[in-house]
Amino acid sequence: xxxxxxxxxxxxxxxxxxxxxxxxxxxxxxxxxxxxxxxxxxxxxxxxxxxxxxxxxxxxxxxxxxxxxxxxxxxxxxxxxxxxxxxxxxxxxxxxxxxxxxxxxxxxxxxxxxxxxxxxxxxxxxxxxxxxxxxxxxxxxxxxxxxxxxxxxxxxxxxxxxxxxxxxxxxxxxxxxxxxxxxxxxxxxxxxxxxxxxxxxxxxxxxxxxxxxxxxxxxxxxxxxxxxxxxxxxxxxxxxxxxxxxxxxxxxxxxxxxxxxxxxxxxxxxxxxxxxxxxxxxxxxxxxxxxxxxxxxxxxxxxxxxxxxxxxxxxxxxxxxxxxxxxxxx
Ligand code: UDP
Numbered sequence: 001x002x003x004x005x006x007x008x009x010x011x012x013x014x015x016x017x018x019x020x021x022x023x024x025x026x027x028x029x030x031x032x033x034x035x036x037x038x039x040x041x042x043x044x045x046x047x048x049x050x051x052x053x054x055x056x057x058x059x060x061x062x063x064x065x066x067x068x069x070x071x072x073x074x075x076x077x078x079x080x081x082x083x084x085x086x087x088x089x090x091x092x093x094x095x096x097x098x099x100x101x102x103x104x105x106x107x108x109x110x111x112x113x114x115x116x117x118x119x120x121x122x123x124x125x126x127x128x129x130x131x132x133x134x135x136x137x138x139x140x141x142x143x144x145x146x147x148x149x150x151x152x153x154x155x156x157x158x159x160x161x162x163x164x165x166x167x168x169x170x171x172x173x174x175x176x177x178x179x180x181x182x183x184x185x186x187x188x189x190x191x192x193x194x195x196x197x198x199x200x201x202x203x204x205x206x207x208x209x210x211x212x213x214x215x216x217x218x219x220x221x222x223x224x225x226x227x228x229x230x231x232x233x234x235x236x237x238x239x240x241x242x243x244x245x246x247x248x249x250x251x252x253x254x255x256x257x258x259x260x261x262x263x264x265x266x267x268x269x270x271x272x273x274x275x276x277x278x279x280x281x282x283x284x285x286x287x288x289x290x291x292x293x294x295x296x297x298x299x300x301x302x303x304x305x306x307x308x309x310x311x312x313x314x315x316x317x318x319x320x321x322x323x324x325x326x327x328x329x330x
Contacts, residue, residue: 001050002026003068005110007058007101008075010037012180013115013173013217017072018045020221026050029064033057035089036077041180058097059089068108070228073101073153074115080143080269081186087145094149095156102160105168113169113228114157116235118276119147120172128243128277131172131235141271154235161233169227174239174278178217178298179305184316189214192250193306196257198314206268208247211275215240216298219291226287239278240291252295256303 004021008014009030014037021028022045030042031054045051056062058075075097077083077090098114105112121129122137137147154170161168177189184194195202215238223238244252250263283289 002070003029003066004070004072005029005031005064005068006072006074007031007097008037009053010034010039010041011074012041012178012182013176013220014074015041015180016178016217016221017074017224018042018051020225022048022050029054031056031058032075035086036082036182038182058100059092062100062104064104068110071101071105071110071112072228073098073113076115076149077146079185079187083146084142090145091149094153098153098156102156102166105166106160106164111167111169111228112157113171113224114153116154116170116172117150118172118174118239118278119143120151120154122147123271123273124275127275128241128279129237130279131237131282138271142269143271168233169230170235171224171227172235172237173220174215174237174276175212176215176217176220176239178302183306183314188212188246188249189302190306192253193257193303194314196253196259196261197307199259199261201261201264202250202254203266204246204250204263205266205272207265208250209245210268210272211243211245211277212249213240213243213277214295215291216293219293223283223287223289226289230287232286236282236286237278237280238283238289239280241277241280242295243277252299256299
């Protein structure tokens with residue numbers, strides 16, 4: 001049985017990866033420090049004999065007994081609001097966390113994959129973004145702690161690949177959505193759906209002309225799975241090329257939720273990228289991958305998830321619940 005370590009396992013993407021790797025018949029060692037992760041995302045996996053959870057901060061020395069075939073480093077704050085609240089942790093998990101896990105991968109002779117991001121392209125001057133574009137990043141702006149942590153993460157991963165011959169993979173993830181996103185993390189989709197469900201105005205930042213391209217989480221997980229099993233060490237974009245302005249996106253959410261709230265305009269945050277669309281030629285050629293779930297379909301599933309949550313979750317300030325209250329944690 002293959003054994004995989006997944007960091008950030010209690011987060012949005014991490015929890016979906018845990019499910020997928022369990023389905024593939026692997027033993028999953030989940031790790032999270034629960035700063036932005038939430039045990040409720042993986043609670044249902046706890047009874048599975050092929051699943052274990054370790055409450056640990058990967059910026060500290062990481063010890064995992066036994067063999068490991070794969071290490072997937074998905075721990076990181078990932079929303080602009082989180083970077084503002086916890087910039088140092090964001091830098092540390094990308095830098096020191098990645099270094100610790102690369103060391104672990106060497107010892108275990110495990111294949112290593114990191115969650116990189118379209119943020120390495122910054123506010124891009126090339127559109128759509130291809131993997132060979134070096135980016136347009138402000139290192140000292142509010143997003144700098146995330147963008148530069150992720151760029152460093154790519155650099156140190158390539159150094160271990162070249163210098164130590166480690167098997168490494170780099171996925172550049174574009175905006176992804178689906179069930180288990182945090183309602184209060186400030187990202188545009190949970191923000192809009194949360195506002196609609198609470199009966200608040202829909203807050204579009206700027207004039208709403210900036211674009212994003214949203215990928216449904218199952219499509220992303222499939223792309224990551226294929227990349228991990230491939231033999232390709234250079235970065236690969238995974239995302240849905242269907243691009244939309246944030247203004248149009250707000251209209252879609254209003255239609256989907258049937259809310260009678262109106263759109264209000266707020267100032268555009270500093271360094272907010274004006275456009276973003278993945279060029280997925282490489283993923284198509286190397287992995288035979290392309291997204292399958294339309295935005296209409298994916299948004300419906302995501303909305304159904306959010307509206308079926310207990311009402312009080314809509315008003316939660318933070319989900320930093322920590323370890324307490326989970327006596328069944330192994
Ligand atoms: N945005 C918005 N209203 C909100 C939250 C976000 O208009 O309540 C905009 C934000 O300015 C950005 C886009 O939506 O242009 C996507 O933001 P998000 O934080 O989801 O991710 P990003 O792609 O910027 O990292």
